[in-house]
Amino acid sequence: MIAAQLAAAAHSVAAATETEELNPLLPEWYDIIWSLVIVVVIYFVFMKYALPKFQALLDERTEKIEGGLQHAEAAQAEAAALRAEYEQQLADARTEAARIKEAARAEGGVIVTEAKAKASTEAARAVETAQRTIEAERQQAAVSLRADVGALATELASKIVGESLEDTARQSRVVDRFLADLEASTAATTAPNKEN
Amino acid sequence: MIFFEDTVFEINRIILVRFIAVAVFLVIFVIGARRAKLVPGRFQGALEMSLDFCRTQIAYEILGEKDGKKYVPVITTIFFSIFFFNITGVIPFLNIAGTSVIGLPIIFALWVYFMYLSQGVKKFGVGGYLKHSLFPPGVPWPIYFLLTPVEFLQVFLLRPATLVIRLLANMMAGHLLLALCFAATSFLLFEASAGLKAFGVVTFAAGFAFYLLEVFVALLQAYVFSILTAVYLQMSISEEH
Numbered sequence: 001m002i003a004a005q006l007a008a009a010a011h012s013v014a015a016a017t018e019t020e021e022l023n024p025l026l027p028e029w030y031d032i033i034w035s036l037v038i039v040v041v042i043y044f045v046f047m048k049y050a051l052p053k054f055q056a057l058l059d060e061r062t063e064k065i066e067g068g069l070q071h072a073e074a075a076q077a078e079a080a081a082l083r084a085e086y087e088q089q090l091a092d093a094r095t096e097a098a099r100i101k102e103a104a105r106a107e108g109g110v111i112v113t114e115a116k117a118k119a120s121t122e123a124a125r126a127v128e129t130a131q132r133t134i135e136a137e138r139q140q141a142a143v144s145l146r147a148d149v150g151a152l153a154t155e156l157a158s159k160i161v162g163e164s165l166e167d168t169a170r171q172s173r174v175v176d177r178f179l180a181d182l183e184a185s186t187a188a189t190t191a192p193n194k195e196n
Numbered sequence: 197m198i199f200f201e202d203t204v205f206e207i208n209r210i211i212l213v214r215f216i217a218v219a220v221f222l223v224i225f226v227i228g229a230r231r232a233k234l235v236p237g238r239f240q241g242a243l244e245m246s247l248d249f250c251r252t253q254i255a256y257e258i259l260g261e262k263d264g265k266k267y268v269p270v271i272t273t274i275f276f277s278i279f280f281f282n283i284t285g286v287i288p289f290l291n292i293a294g295t296s297v298i299g300l301p302i303i304f305a306l307w308v309y310f311m312y313l314s315q316g317v318k319k320f321g322v323g324g325y326l327k328h329s330l331f332p333p334g335v336p337w338p339i340y341f342l343l344t345p346v347e348f349l350q351v352f353l354l355r356p357a358t359l360v361i362r363l364l365a366n367m368m369a370g371h372l373l374l375a376l377c378f379a380a381t382s383f384l385l386f387e388a389s390a391g392l393k394a395f396g397v398v399t400f401a402a403g404f405a406f407y408l409l410e411v412f413v414a415l416l417q418a419y420v421f422s423i424l425t426a427v428y429l430q431m432s433i434s435e436e437h
């Protein structure tokens with residue numbers, strides 16, 4: 001390897017001095033021609049083939065990145081819109097719930113009032129019925145009492161007096177008088193009761 | 197190593213070196229372009245990074261993004277071609293830069309020369325371009341007696357000539373330096389008397405340093421050539437001088 005290097009170095013020195021003798025600023029035709037060929041090849045292969053490919057790729061990448069950014073922005077905007085919508089819906093729902101609650105409360109109030117009214121009328125009716133029943137029973141009791149007391153008193157009186165009261169006319173008169181007295185006293189005692 | 201000797205199609209060592217450089221250059225980028233994917237791998241990433249350097253650091257930097265876009269392919273092509281031809285100067289067994297013989301620099305310089313002239317003419321017309329480049333506005337008229345010949349030389353002769361000579365001289369000087377250092381090293385270490393062997397170490401160290409320098413110069417000259425291309429284009433097509 002060293003030998004090859006040396007040979008190359010020596011050769012190049014020789015070449016360099018040779019060109020210097022020839023004046024390095026004056027080109028040889030073969031030099032120009034091959035240089036031209038080389039540059040033309042580079043022009044077509046590198047500049048017209050490879051570079052546009054890279055350029056296209058760079059453009060594509062830029063486009064992709066920009067597209068991605070736009071997409072992200074759109075997604076974000078959409079998410080924001082959705083969120084606003086949800087919030088709106090939530091607010092609506094809350095208002096609706098409040099409204100329903102208010103309505104229910106009002107309705108409940110009405111129901112309670114109605115129930116109260118109904119209950120008081122029921123109670124009044126029950127009281128009235130009870131009073132009527134009591135009155136009727138009292139009347140009945142008074143009638144039956146009158147009959148029983150008459151019979152008992154007659155019997156008792158006849159036992160006490162003996163046969164003296166056999167005469168029906170007298171008996172009837174005595175009984176009637178007794179009952180009238182009794183009735184008067186009873187009416188005097190029951191009248192305040194009935195006021196209640 | 198020489199084919200078709202003494203014809204216009206003669207192929208000597210330097211032409212072969214150029215062929216190799218072109219082959220490597222094109223193979224790398226054609227494979228890169230073929231395999232290019234939307235999500236780059238390492239190889240493609242490196243290629244894209246270097247292409248991006250040409251685009252942003254040379255074309256857009258000098259020409260602005262609007263004009264620069266149009267000339268990115270040309271500038272990129274010039275940068276990479278010259279770099280690949282330069283770098284052969286430090287590659288073992290090739291050992292000579294493809295640009296260290298004048299033919300190739302001439303072709304590149306002529307390409308740039310005709311490109312900036314034609315772009316200027318295309319934009320301003322022949323008369324407009326001449327007026328634009330030979331009679332820059334904003335100077336009092338007597339100055340044109342001095343300025344116009346200078347500008348003429350500049351536009352039509354000096355720009356292409358300096359492109360050629362700068363590149364050629366740099367690469368040739370680098371090659372001579374390396375060849376001298378390594379030739380001296382081998383002579384001093386293997387053939388000179390014992391006392392001189394120490395100098396062999398010195399020349400080897402110098403050769404090593406120049407080798408690294410040449411890697412840098414290869415890159416730098418490619419950069420200089422392509423940035424001057426951009427500058428000349430900019431001068432040809434810009435509204436103000």
